[in-house]
Amino acid sequence: MKAFAYFDSGHEFPEEIVMAAGFSPMKILGDVHKGTAAADEYLFPFFCPFARGCLADALENSGKWSGIGVAHGCDATDHHYDMWRDHVKGVPIFWVNTPMKMDQLARTFYIQELKRFIDNLDKQYSVKVGDKELKDAISLSNQVKSLLRQLAPLRVKKDIPNRDYFEIMRKSIQMPKESLVEDLKKTLADWENRKPFPAGKIPTFLTGSDVSFVEFMDLLDNAGFRVVRDDLSLGERYFATSIPDAASPVEALVTYSFDMPRSATRVPSDGRLEYILAVLKDTKIDTVVSQNMKFCEPYAMDAVWTIPAIKGKGYNCMHFERDFTPADNQLFTRLEAFKETIQQKGGRSNV
Amino acid sequence: MSKNTPNIPGLGSFFLKNPGLFFKGMKNQLKQGVPMDLISLMGDYGKKTKKADASPTQLVANFTAGFPVEFLLAFDVWPGFPEFSACTAGMCEISQPLIEEAEGMGYSRDLCAYMKTAIGAREKGYPLDLGGSPVGDFYCGTNGVCDTHAKWFENEARKYGRPYFAMDVPCVVSGSDEARWKVDSDYIVAQLYDLIKFLEQQTGKKFDEAKFMNIINKSQECNRLYLEFFEYRKRIPAADYFIFMRVFMFPVFAQYDQDAAIKYYQKVLDKMKKRYAQAPEKIGKPEKYRLMWEGITLWYASDFYKDLEKKGAHIVYELYTESSAFRRKKTSSVEETMRQMAKEFTSATYILEQDKRIPFMVQKIDEYSIDGIILHANMSCRPSAAGLQDVKTEIEKRTNKPVLILTCDMMDPRAFSEAQVQNRIDAFIEMMEENRTQKEKQIMSGGTGQWQTINR
Numbered sequence A: 001m002k003a004f005a006y007f008d009s010g011h012e013f014p015e016e017i018v019m020a021a022g023f024s025p026m027k028i029l030g031d032v033h034k035g036t037a038a039a040d041e042y043l044f045p046f047f048c049p050f051a052r053g054c055l056a057d058a059l060e061n062s063g064k065w066s067g068i069g070v071a072h073g074c075d076a077t078d079h080h081y082d083m084w085r086d087h088v089k090g091v092p093i094f095w096v097n098t099p100m101k102m103d104q105l106a107r108t109f110y111i112q113e114l115k116r117f118i119d120n121l122d123k124q125y126s127v128k129v130g131d132k133e134l135k136d137a138i139s140l141s142n143q144v145k146s147l148l149r150q151l152a153p154l155r156v157k158k159d160i161p162n163r164d165y166f167e168i169m170r171k172s173i174q175m176p177k178e179s180l181v182e183d184l185k186k187t188l189a190d191w192e193n194r195k196p197f198p199a200g201k202i203p204t205f206l207t208g209s210d211v212s213f214v215e216f217m218d219l220l221d222n223a224g225f226r227v228v229r230d231d232l233s234l235g236e237r238y239f240a241t242s243i244p245d246a247a248s249p250v251e252a253l254v255t256y257s258f259d260m261p262r263s264a265t266r267v268p269s270d271g272r273l274e275y276i277l278a279v280l281k282d283t284k285i286d287t288v289v290s291q292n293m294k295f296c297e298p299y300a301m302d303a304v305w306t307i308p309a310i311k312g313k314g315y316n317c318m319h320f321e322r323d324f325t326p327a328d329n330q331l332f333t334r335l336e337a338f339k340e341t342i343q344q345k346g347g348r349s350n351v
Numbered sequence B: 001m002s003k004n005t006p007n008i009p010g011l012g013s014f015f016l017k018n019p020g021l022f023f024k025g026m027k028n029q030l031k032q033g034v035p036m037d038l039i040s041l042m043g044d045y046g047k048k049t050k051k052a053d054a055s056p057t058q059l060v061a062n063f064t065a066g067f068p069v070e071f072l073l074a075f076d077v078w079p080g081f082p083e084f085s086a087c088t089a090g091m092c093e094i095s096q097p098l099i100e101e102a103e104g105m106g107y108s109r110d111l112c113a114y115m116k117t118a119i120g121a122r123e124k125g126y127p128l129d130l131g132g133s134p135v136g137d138f139y140c141g142t143n144g145v146c147d148t149h150a151k152w153f154e155n156e157a158r159k160y161g162r163p164y165f166a167m168d169v170p171c172v173v174s175g176s177d178e179a180r181w182k183v184d185s186d187y188i189v190a191q192l193y194d195l196i197k198f199l200e201q202q203t204g205k206k207f208d209e210a211k212f213m214n215i216i217n218k219s220q221e222c223n224r225l226y227l228e229f230f231e232y233r234k235r236i237p238a239a240d241y242f243i244f245m246r247v248f249m250f251p252v253f254a255q256y257d258q259d260a261a262i263k264y265y266q267k268v269l270d271k272m273k274k275r276y277a278q279a280p281e282k283i284g285k286p287e288k289y290r291l292m293w294e295g296i297t298l299w300y301a302s303d304f305y306k307d308l309e310k311k312g313a314h315i316v317y318e319l320y321t322e323s324s325a326f327r328r329k330k331t332s333s334v335e336e337t338m339r340q341m342a343k344e345f346t347s348a349t350y351i352l353e354q355d356k357r358i359p360f361m362v363q364k365i366d367e368y369s370i371d372g373i374i375l376h377a378n379m380s381c382r383p384s385a386a387g388l389q390d391v392k393t394e395i396e397k398r399t400n401k402p403v404l405i406l407t408c409d410m411m412d413p414r415a416f417s418e419a420q421v422q423n424r425i426d427a428f429i430e431m432m433e434e435n436r437t438q439k440e441k442q443i444m445s446g447g448t449g450q451w452q453t454i455n456r
Helices: A016-021 A049-064 A073-089 A102-123 A131-151 A162-174 A178-190 A213-221 A249-257 A272-282 A297-312 A329-345 B013-019 B019-031 B036-054 B071-073 B083-090 B094-102 B111-123 B147-160 B179-203 B209-233 B242-248 B251-256 B258-277 B300-310 B334-345 B354-367 B388-399 B418-444
Strands: A003-007 A023-025 A067-071 A093-097 A202-210 A224-232 A285-293 A315-320 B059-063 B078-080 B138-140 B164-167 B288-296 B315-317 B370-378 B404-407
Touching: A003 A016, A003 A049, A003 A073, A016 A131, A016 B111, A023 A162, A049 A073, A049 A162, A049 B078, A067 A073, A067 A102, A073 A093, A073 B354, A093 A102, A102 A249, A102 B179, A131 A162, A131 A178, A131 A249, A162 A178, A162 A213, A162 A224, A162 B147, A202 A272, A213 A224, A213 A329, A224 A285, A224 A297, A272 A297, A285 A297, A297 A315, A297 B078, A297 B147, A315 A329, B013 B019, B019 B083, B036 B059, B036 B078, B036 B242, B036 B251, B036 B258, B071 B078, B071 B179, B071 B209, B083 B094, B083 B111, B083 B147, B083 B251, B094 B111, B111 B147, B138 B147, B147 B164, B164 B179, B179 B334, B209 B242, B209 B251, B209 B258, B209 B315, B209 B334, B242 B251, B242 B315, B242 B404, B300 B315, B300 B418, B315 B418, B354 B388, B370 B388, B370 B418, B388 B404, B404 B418
Parallel strands: A003 A023, A003 A067, A067 A093, A202 A224, A202 A285, A285 A315, B059 B078, B059 B138, B138 B164, B288 B315, B288 B370, B370 B404
Antiparallel strands: none
């Protein structure tokens, strides 16, 4: 099954539709080791480096893919679509719009948009994406989400390094789903037999921009922060809810999109803070790391009010900007200082 | 609705506390050379906004650029326009400490400097004439221009505990067809009906269609007159330049006093008609170089534009100021107006998709007899900066005109390196001069259309 790549600044792209069309969805993540030079010819350095990394990836690898979907997430993805269309050659590129709001009008709009995407795939690849194909794809996708929901809570109890969690999330968005299910089952057996949660690591909630490279997760781990909960798109947003069983699979996809933990790109984004606070309360975690990829506007806008709200509830919370780079010693030092402060305070307190 | 936030301070009380800042701001505003009648129109907006803010009964709604302000007027809601105030702070060259104030509140350096200037000015208690703006009784924002608008007002409404209406304008991308447009349009129109319900709730008034259409008719007339002025900018010499246009656009943008705006634009047009009816030698000296500018202006750098003009280079056309005219087509019913609005929201010249933006610019280069193009890669406005490298490549290829990309910020002087910019401007002017010389040689050689191949 050939890969159908997608560029998505969140978890907006409807993977199940391309699965129903006979493709294997694969989220583009860029390559932090290769950098963004190829894309910088078309995008200024003051654009999100993750987005530039994705374009660089597509410029190099588009020949390996059957198609590319660009999902509306933030201003970056909106306006970058035109550049992708002009410069990423040899592969059809599709635009999938998503609404900013989540009311009934937005729902009607989004249903139309997904139907258009299906229609475009049908025409481009001479396939017929019907309800049966979509329901099969949704069923497979829900199996993946269900397995991830069994795996994720083990992070609180067992010794699951940040790297391992990142790796299962990366596989979930890049591997063919059939083989992924088997892989996740094996991982589940492995994780259940891991040692208990290690002493000395601080159980941490990770929020903010999406993390797209494993080295950042290593950095957190090495500094003593073990991510046990999150609200990232390469994380709990992807599997927190299942796609509901509904007569219309397209409507089910829209419901899923509106019900998942909220991203900063949606308005209003109040639900995002509510989700974070509910998780912190339920899981008794008292440390939050909030990170913002350089130039990532939606999360930077949210940080202004979410961080004081989290701190106001008495949680340890650190917010910082980071870059698209595999190594960041300065950040490591800051995280270590944060850890020391938490240890000195000996519990749930402001930093 | 009761007002429970402090009112914006007056200029007098601010002067007593900050005389140095007051004089700096006033001096820099005056050096813009804005005509007195336009200053008076802007001052009137300030006075009326302050009065509305202080009134216990007059509702004030803050709106973002691109939001259909006519709906607010139809419900007798005063339109507060924080971006306008931010621009004023920019012209007064006092934006930097305001931006820093907002950054101190947690707004990242990478975020929109309009927003940060307006937030900083409110936090520091600046009067309207120097960047301050009222706290709205409610907020109306849209992502039609950028996501920042929608998020900015969401944050403001949350901070002050005020209702917020967000209008979601789908992003139009290259290659969009009519079928997609129909879905987008239906979505926007449905939201406009929602907006009416929202305003009915906020004001306790019923929507008056006749009143709304009267306001729309005036808005369309205001826009028609404003756009007619652009016809005189095609003339050589042009009617006026960017440093004037960036202020000239406010009455059509804010729409707070439509009758006064129509009267003002009509008066200016009458002057233009007289001016251009004269013999060519009396109209004025032709510009040496006629420029197009893409992107938002550098509000804090009026000297930059003046220096450009001293070098003979005048900006005679900007997509930015043209895009402030939204109501371009006559409509006769509410439904038709809403459909037309949907079209206007998704096709403003400031946000054109790439496959329309480049041909549009090429057309304007021809219409305005442009010699060179400056593209502002605005660090504060990524949506407008996206695609500029391709614009440069394509425009140079299609028109043989030199194109300069300047990476700066519309409101934040920290991103403006005067010496670097001057060097690049000098090189750009040399290129235009070289083009002119080549063109003259081409004419001399019989106009083969292949001037690049002619040896000097």
